[in-house]
Amino acid sequence: MTPKTAKFHDLPTLKRDKILNAAMKEFRYGYKKASTDAIVRNAAISKGLLFFYFGTKQGLYEFLLNYTTNLLRSDYFEMLNLAHRDILEGFWQMSLLKRDISYRYPYIYDFIKSADIHRADIPTAEIAQNLLQRQTTVLTELYNACDISLFRPDIDPQKTFNLIYWSIDAFMDDFDSKTPNWDNENYDRFLQELREYLDICKKCFYKN
Amino acid sequence: MTPKTAKFHDLPTLKRDKILNAAMKEFRYGYKKASTDAIVRNAAISKGLLFFYFGTKQGLYEFLLNYTTNLLRSDYFEMLNLAHRDILEGFWQMSLLKRDISYRYPYIYDFIKSADIHRADIPTAEIAQNLLQRQTTVLTELYNACDISLFRPDIDPQKTFNLIYWSIDAFMDDFDSKTPNWDNENYDRFLQELREYLDICKKCFYKN
DNA sequence: TGTTGGTTGACTGGATTGGTCAGTGGTATG
DNA sequence: CATACCACTGACCAATCCAGTCAACCAACA
Numbered sequence: 001m002t003p004k005t006a007k008f009h010d011l012p013t014l015k016r017d018k019i020l021n022a023a024m025k026e027f028r029y030g031y032k033k034a035s036t037d038a039i040v041r042n043a044a045i046s047k048g049l050l051f052f053y054f055g056t057k058q059g060l061y062e063f064l065l066n067y068t069t070n071l072l073r074s075d076y077f078e079m080l081n082l083a084h085r086d087i088l089e090g091f092w093q094m095s096l097l098k099r100d101i102s103y104r105y106p107y108i109y110d111f112i113k114s115a116d117i118h119r120a121d122i123p124t125a126e127i128a129q130n131l132l133q134r135q136t137t138v139l140t141e142l143y144n145a146c147d148i149s150l151f152r153p154d155i156d157p158q159k160t161f162n163l164i165y166w167s168i169d170a171f172m173d174d175f176d177s178k179t180p181n182w183d184n185e186n187y188d189r190f191l192q193e194l195r196e197y198l199d200i201c202k203k204c205f206y207k208n
Numbered sequence: 209m210t211p212k213t214a215k216f217h218d219l220p221t222l223k224r225d226k227i228l229n230a231a232m233k234e235f236r237y238g239y240k241k242a243s244t245d246a247i248v249r250n251a252a253i254s255k256g257l258l259f260f261y262f263g264t265k266q267g268l269y270e271f272l273l274n275y276t277t278n279l280l281r282s283d284y285f286e287m288l289n290l291a292h293r294d295i296l297e298g299f300w301q302m303s304l305l306k307r308d309i310s311y312r313y314p315y316i317y318d319f320i321k322s323a324d325i326h327r328a329d330i331p332t333a334e335i336a337q338n339l340l341q342r343q344t345t346v347l348t349e350l351y352n353a354c355d356i357s358l359f360r361p362d363i364d365p366q367k368t369f370n371l372i373y374w375s376i377d378a379f380m381d382d383f384d385s386k387t388p389n390w391d392n393e394n395y396d397r398f399l400q401e402l403r404e405y406l407d408i409c410k411k412c413f414y415k416n
Numbered sequence: 417t418g419t420t421g422g423t424t425g426a427c428t429g430g431a432t433t434g435g436t437c438a439g440t441g442g443t444a445t446g
Numbered sequence: 447c448a449t450a451c452c453a454c455t456g457a458c459c460a461a462t463c464c465a466g467t468c469a470a471c472c473a474a475c476a
Contacts, residue, residue: 007453029237036434046455051435155408163375163408166382170374200363200371204412215422244465254424259466 003055005063017104019043019050023064024107030118031061065115068108075101076138080145087146087161088198088206091168094142095194098172103182139165150206164201171197211263213271225312227251227258231272232315238326239269273323276316283309284346288353295354295369296406296414299376302350303402306380311390347373358414368413379405 008016022042026034036057040047054060075097082093101108148157171194179186216224230250234242244265248255262268283305290301309316356365379402387394 029241033237033241035432037432047434048436048456049454052454055435057434152412155411156404159405159408162379162382163405166378167371167374170378171370174370174374196364197367197371200367203363204360243463245463255465256425256467257423260423263466265465 003051003059004053008053008063015045019045019053020064020067021105021107023060024068024105024111027061027064028107028110028114030114032118034061036060064111068105068112071101071105072108072112079138080141085145085147086150087142087164088202090142090146091164092194092198095168095172099187099190102176152205152207155205160205164205167197167201168194211259211267212261216261216271223253227253227261228272228275229313229315231268232276232313232319235269235272236315236318236322238322240326242269244268272319276313276320279309279313280316280320287346288349293353293355294358295350295372296410298350298354299372300402300406303376303380307395307398310380310384360413360415363413372409372413375405375409376402 008019011019019039022039023034025042026039034057036047036050039060040050043050050060054063079090079094079097082090084090084093143158143161146161148161151157151160175190175193179190216227219227227247230247231242233250234247242265244255244258247268248258251258258268262271287298287302287305290298292298292301351366351369354369356369359365359368383398383401387398
């Protein structure tokens, strides 16, 4: 029978996201290593339902790839809109966006990354590849949009940009791995610490 | 028949490392997902030989965990010996060590990390857990050993330390993912760029 | 030539795989 | 109440893959 992705769309958001998250979690180590049994177990739905919605394992994977790609694409688009002349403000906005996404889909970045790494054993890999190209493009566009004259004149602006981006990214990963549950309290601590780190960057990398 | 790890030890280094690397690569996504068939395929040895050396899959895993743990432990020990009052010099040394290890065992850090993440479905997980504790310990010891009075007085020293560590780590990952083959030319470029990034850190985070 | 010892890969029984489908329970229509 | 439709279930299937075995092989050396 033909897959009914339309029906999947009509599902209540909570149930839909539970299935999507279970699938991303299982596919994060590559297409082949993922087990549909594990997915339905984590999503707490029956095997039949999964195949009713997506037809085949590959169908599910392609749907997931398209879904996450579109999600992140619009995310990046928004990021560029928010792109500030002050790159530190830009990164601040980016971090908030990323946090929101990760809160809703904890494995989305792992999933996308694996889609690139394992593109060999995946049927339709161009999609992910395109997205990753887009991702680096966004970074260079962010760099082009920002006002590097804010930086200290005695340091390479591109390298400084990288340094800041890497720092923020690693901070988020670090905080994430230390945070078992994202309640409001932890979210506030996250915002505060992030701000503190950005302040250090401002003090150190910007003109006096 | 009882496993003959002694025989494995007597193997020529090249063959031994090929087996170890194949195993780390396959175990990097967790114990259960690893296939001994894939390991012997990548290591280019017969199935029988693998089980002759290690007895069981679990035996192989435990051997691997001990091997990598000891390797990194002595590595960290050396790192502390090299620990400099000037933390930037310390990180420089650390990066060189890490690069050497990663060159010989490209998947060792992925493997160790996964041993922590998947400790649920792994028989003997304490080993990896101990190592990871050790890892964070080394970081705090490095911090304690270093002379934070070299830092600018108007920034939080612990956060600055983190910022530098994260940056260097991310730089190495980034360079690694962009480097298909580590010939001498690329290694020199690595050293040069790393030095440049550390120089920026020195200019920006250190006094005057 | 016989013995030893590292190495092989076809083989096995059992588990897991992607995928199916007869059936269930709930709800709306007649 | 009966009928029809619905999203949904999970036992089931053939095919594949799994960890682990073992009789045979081969090079080295006596």
